[in-house]
Amino acid sequence: MTTHSKNDLLTDDHITPIDFESIDGFPESHSWPQFDESLNKIQTHDLKDSLIPVIDLASPNAKTLISQACETWGVFQVVNHGVPFELVKKVESESRRLFALTTHEKCKVLRSVDGATGYGSPKLSPFFDKRMWHEGFTIMGSCVDDAKVLWPHEYQRFCDTMDAYQNQMKLLIHNLLLMILEPLDVTQEEMNWAIPAHDSQSVLQLNSYPSCPNPSRAVVAIMTTNSKNDLLTDDHITPIDFESIDGFPESHSWPQFDESLNKIQTRDLKDSLIPVIDLVSPNAKTLISQACETWGVFQVVNHGVPFELVKKVESESRRLFALTTHEKCKVLRSVDGATGYGSPKLSPFFDKRMWHEGFTIMGSCVDDAKVLWPHEYQRFCDTMDAYQNQMKLLIHNLLLMILEPLDVTQEEMNWAIPAHDSQSVLQLNSYPSCPNPSRAVGLASHTDSLLLTILNQCGIDGLEIFVEGLGWRRVPSVEGAFVVNVGDLLHIFSNAKFPAVTHRAMVNQSEHRISVAYFHGPPAESRLAPSSKFQKPCFKSLLVKEYLSLKYKHFFEALSLVRA
Numbered sequence: 045m046t047t048h049s050k051n052d053l054l055t056d057d058h059i060t061p062i063d064f065e066s067i068d069g070f071p072e073s074h075s076w077p078q079f080d081e082s083l084n085k086i087q088t089h090d091l092k093d094s095l096i097p098v099i100d101l102a103s104p105n106a107k108t109l110i111s112q113a114c115e116t117w118g119v120f121q122v123v124n125h126g127v128p129f130e131l132v133k134k135v136e137s138e139s140r141r142l143f144a145l146t147t148h149e150k151c152k153v154l155r156s157v158d159g160a161t162g163y164g165s166p167k168l169s170p171f172f173d174k175r176m177w178h179e180g181f182t183i184m185g186s187c188v189d190d191a192k193v194l195w196p197h198e199y200q201r202f203c204d205t206m207d208a209y210q211n212q213m214k215l216l217i218h219n220l221l222l223m224i225l226e227p228l229d230v231t232q233e234e235m236n237w238a239i240p241a242h243d244s245q246s247v248l249q250l251n252s253y254p255s256c257p258n259p260s261r262a263v264v265a266i267m268t269t270n271s272k273n274d275l276l277t278d279d280h281i282t283p284i285d286f287e288s289i290d291g292f293p294e295s296h297s298w299p300q301f302d303e304s305l306n307k308i309q310t311r312d313l314k315d316s317l318i319p320v321i322d323l324v325s326p327n328a329k330t331l332i333s334q335a336c337e338t339w340g341v342f343q344v345v346n347h348g349v350p351f352e353l354v355k356k357v358e359s360e361s362r363r364l365f366a367l368t369t370h371e372k373c374k375v376l377r378s379v380d381g382a383t384g385y386g387s388p389k390l391s392p393f394f395d396k397r398m399w400h401e402g403f404t405i406m407g408s409c410v411d412d413a414k415v416l417w418p419h420e421y422q423r424f425c426d427t428m429d430a431y432q433n434q435m436k437l438l439i440h441n442l443l444l445m446i447l448e449p450l451d452v453t454q455e456e457m458n459w460a461i462p463a464h465d466s467q468s469v470l471q472l473n474s475y476p477s478c479p480n481p482s483r484a485v486g487l488a489s490h491t492d493s494l495l496l497t498i499l500n501q502c503g504i505d506g507l508e509i510f511v512e513g514l515g516w517r518r519v520p521s522v523e524g525a526f527v528v529n530v531g532d533l534l535h536i537f538s539n540a541k542f543p544a545v546t547h548r549a550m551v552n553q554s555e556h557r558i559s560v561a562y563f564h565g566p567p568a569e570s571r572l573a574p575s576s577k578f579q580k581p582c583f584k585s586l587l588v589k590e591y592l593s594l595k596y597k598h599f600f601e602a603l604s605l606v607r608a
């Protein structure tokens with residue numbers, strides 16, 4: 045998020061909350077760049093308890109515990125604080141009574157541009173590009189004037205409650221500050237300055253967060269997202285030297301995730317979630333359509349790609365990544381290049397580095413292979429060529445099955461299926477075993493950009509998909525199966541009928557994981573739009589290459605930028 049100087053930007057728009065009463069759907073103004081959900085789900089309950097202390101104010105060591113918590117965390121919880129339970133409940137119910145008023149009523153007490161009290165959006169709104177899913181009511185001292193506007197005959201209950209609560213807060217603040225400041229041995233004058241007095245400042249803020257149709261996009265983003273062009277440096281291309289690395293560098297240490305969330309899935313649940321479809325079964329087409337609509341991802345077996353070739357691609361990939369860092373860097377991707385050895389292309393969009401090195405092939409890889417193995421490049425090239433041909437065939441068959449039920453035109457079908465001018469990328473991914481897998485990310489959360497992806501996990505789990513309401517789910521590696529997933533272009537072409545599945549790759553401590561991804565898309569110069577079969581297109585029409593450059597620049601936001 046860009047942060048602005050507040051004065052440049054403060055307008056009424058930063059004060060009036062959206063009309064939560066009448067809103068239908070989820071507005072672009074409130075859609076923040078998608079963030080990695082896992083980063084938010086940090087702790088198990090046990091961990092949380094040990095992290096932020098809950099302190100019994102009536103206990104004899106309260107003062108010591110409070111001092112420690114202030115130093116360590118700057119935050120703690122208190123119980124036995126002496127504030128009557130009924131009053132706490134009353135404040136909540138009076139707050140709910142206020143926010144339950146109509147938008148029209150609440151706007152009668154809207155905060156003014158330079159005012160401090162009343163109804164409105166968070167005061168930090170002008171500093172962010174996106175709006176927050178929030179409305180608030182700010183009280184300083186008496187709230188009788190506003191309350192009389194809201195409830196001309198029934199304001200007293202609200203005011204009495206808020207007054208009583210403010211008095212209780214003042215007492216509690218007084219006690220807490222005594223306990224916090226005494227051990228610092230401050231002067232009496234300093235103590236008087238800090239504790240509540242007739243001229244201290246106090247603010248009572250009631251916050252309301254209505255239920256939200258799209259919570260994963262409405263919460264405050266954790267990762268700063270950067271415009272790639274501002275930031276692309278060599279540092280985003282050269283992977284860490286996995287050969288000589290010792291320990292686990294801070295550059296690769298992501299905020300901790302909740303491991304338990306991933307472990308709770310039973311094998312059954314995992315299996316039932318993402319279908320494994322037998323391509324020679326008579327109902328394959330129906331199952332594929334269902335999977336595209338429901339998950340945007342499925343696995344296929346009996347796909348016709350020779351098992352030996354699949355194994356050869358894996359062993360040739362391992363041969364490449366087993367070269368020394370020095371050798372691999374001879375074919376390092378250039379800053380504006382698309383092929384060669386390097387870090388994930390999504391690296392510039394994240395503050396932390398990924399536990400990953402990759403090798404990207406588009407068409408022939410003979411030039412790079414000759415640099416790596418001057419006399420033995422043929423085996424590598426032949427394998428990658430044969431595999432790309434097989435992927436093209438499989439993509440062709442899959443797209444026929446996926447698009448036929450949509451009843452697309454022949455022209456649209458020709459646009460989608462592989463042809464001499466379509467785009468295809470073969471991506472070899474390497475995730476070396478990692479000393480600290482719970483803090484590392486192999487490939488950060490993303491959607492694939494083109495139409496369809498075929499992924500081979502090469503026998504080791506690691507791929508996870510994000511399912512709204514369920515969180516991150518492992519996609520188990522199934523012997524002989526490929527994972528097929530919908531990319532942004534198919535999401536757009538299907539008029540959002542098929543989700544572009546958000547996914548990531550995780551790493552492990554014991555095994556060096558390899559995966560092979562094949563991405564297929566229509567010609568760069570061709571026009572992209574929802575199929576003409578859809579009466580109400582929900583995306584704008586633009587050139588494929590225009591979409592890809594939006595993705596390259598705005599990443600998480602590219603899809604929302606092309607919404608009609």
Ligand SMILES: O=C(O)CCC(=O)C(=O)O
Binds near residue numbers: 471492
């Ligand atoms: O390695 C994996 O499992 C996922 C790879 C991936 O998502 C990609 O290459 O786009």
Ligand SMILES: [Fe+2]
Binds near residue numbers: 490491492547
């Ligand atoms: Fe991907």
